[in-house]
Amino acid sequence: MSLVFPHTFVPWFRSVAPYIHAYRGETFVVGMPGELVAAHKLNAFVQDLSILHAMGIKIVLVHGFRPQVDEQLKAKGHSSHYSHGVRITDEVALDAAQEAAGQLRFEIEAAFSQGLPNTPMANSTVRVVSGNFLTARPVGIVDGVDFQQSGLVRKVDAAAIQRAIDTGAIVLLSPFGFSPTGEAFNLTMEDVATSTAIALQADKLLFVCEVPGVPEDISDPDSAIDTELALADAQRLLDKMTEAPKPTEWAFYLRHCVKACQAGVERSHIIPFIADGALLQEVYTHDGIGTMVVDEKLESLREATPDDIGGIIGLIEPFERDGTLVKRDRTEIERDIEHYTVIEHDGVIFGCAALYPYVEARTAEMAALTVHAEVQGQGDGDRILKRIEQRAKAMGLSSIFVLTTRTMHWFIKRGFQQVDPEWLPEERKRKYNWDRRSQVLVKRLA
Template structure:
């Protein structure tokens, strides 16, 4: 059993390493719906946030308290009132909100103070600091509805939050703000998290919510043919939002999406919607290639481009396992450095997931595509095909009539994509001289 564990743990831990390096020193604003805490998820969320912080991420945590306030109202025989998707906060509701916020802050601070042996919190020291970082203004009267003590964010104390984060503490914000006259206003967690992320120019805004994310066909039932859309470009998110009715409930498709879009428009590059029902959702979204929820992104993260000298290390890391198992011919670093401009790569968030090199033989009007490699993490997602298409475009631009590959293992993949097998004697003279007759590679050609 330990041997099996080693074989699974070691490659997994190595695959996570690029994301640990990438996120170190970054700032994440995490908004946790009050429903997640009501559902008993606080302990695991605190453990995961402590782990993320221990890997160098600066965290601002904003908690919601919708169900907790409603519970306090019910205990006082007072019905909750909403309009325009916001709570109408009368004096009773304001008292209930203050009680609920105080209780939740104690619970959250207690969750981060644990350090029992044999738990993920053992040896962790998480200092949680909260304060009057938000200045608010009243919502006022909208369409004849007086929102009373409900407010909107007027100003965020960016310097105060950044100084606290730089001290190594986690900042905890309740959905409350205070006016310059000292009046308290009840705010929406989603608006606080979005405003803070935008003002800090945070690297990520993450909502841990009741919904699993946005499906490929929004509004249709969940199925194999309708999975969660893990990456939604900002333009597509805005288009989807425009087609939906105005959201009023947290379970409406556009409820969290509208805040993700707003954050991205205001300079937060990536905004996420995650389900609190999945244990470890934060870790899966941040440290795994495809994540688990929906990420609204201000730019296409996956970039298909020609390689530069800075990519040599990433290319070597990608192809090394395939050289070891004999799928690829071994290339040393000097050769890749010399030929780096021959390579096309797919770069996702600074990690190279696919590559191939193009070596032209202009006298024979052909070129070799070599070292076509796709990371095991992203196989089956069409990355190989994207690289192949780019290589074909590059060859056509050179005025070449065909491309060829030499392979010992992946003949069928190429045949499916229009390659045909030929005799090694077909090879251009210069390439034939380097052909390894012992390896017995099959030669496949595709006309352009």
């Protein structure tokens, strides 16, 4: 029997609870390449999808089958042919694609049916629905190359898919479509997933794929992954990549992410399937594990509103319990909410501080400066401090001060100097807790 440690489990579970609440009832379109199945990651991936489904997320799963089709063609003694990154589908390749799709759908549906004890699938009942939801058209002849039975999505039956996912089923789409005359076309997983996300106006499009994401330095593939890209920045990256002699794999996925966001999908993601639980990490943690493309940056530094009171209380409570912060009751925070500045990421408050001016003394107290433990060390504290300084300057004040018992070194590194408590404005001095013996640190504003 495994041990559960409350001191780690409880804070972790509380940290993911806002995401569970935020995503309940939302629609995710998930693109899964055939390489994921070839890497023997299907069962774990399906278990993670089932967890999302259990959390109330509506899911459309689109599978790819490129390596499986290549394997079928090899067995038939037939070569695979590509142009512009797309398979040229002759009659033999179309037969191979149909065989591969049938086998993969069987494997995926079987994986969703494994309600094994002691696994995330235990006691779960996940219905998987497939159907002729896609209408296709031929790619045609491009730059003199006839793509034959390779096609593009013409139309997605969004209403039928919506009815299916509203019943609690997971919709499974294969990269096949049919023309109005019944002619079959081999599609790409990326085109199907993107077109479906757009047609549904999904909340997320997620490619769980063979690449880790978009590197921060595109000239160095081994550089750290850029966890969040504004849509305009993503488009600029793609414009640069068109000049490259050979497009990279991440650029291929990024192009579809950008297309989806431009057409109204709020967020699109590139996630590496090689990382265990990558889907869960991307959805339920602050920074995720791959690259997310958004129309606007999700992080917002702004003045607080009454709607933020609950988030502020939840943020500062752990620091009040361990004595880092002075206890503030809800009534006090409600009364002073206009003094607070917050950092919000994806609807969750991750940092805050309050500014209490003493106009006659031309100074102000910065209080309750807090950054969530999950994101400490990432610069949020500095961003809040800068905004507080800007607010104080706008009031015509010449300094700000803090009272602290544990974090004096952090403030000293940022230009604060220690002074005697007698320095405090008279009104604040009367409320000073001499038993707590807080240090008073002052920063002059240029």
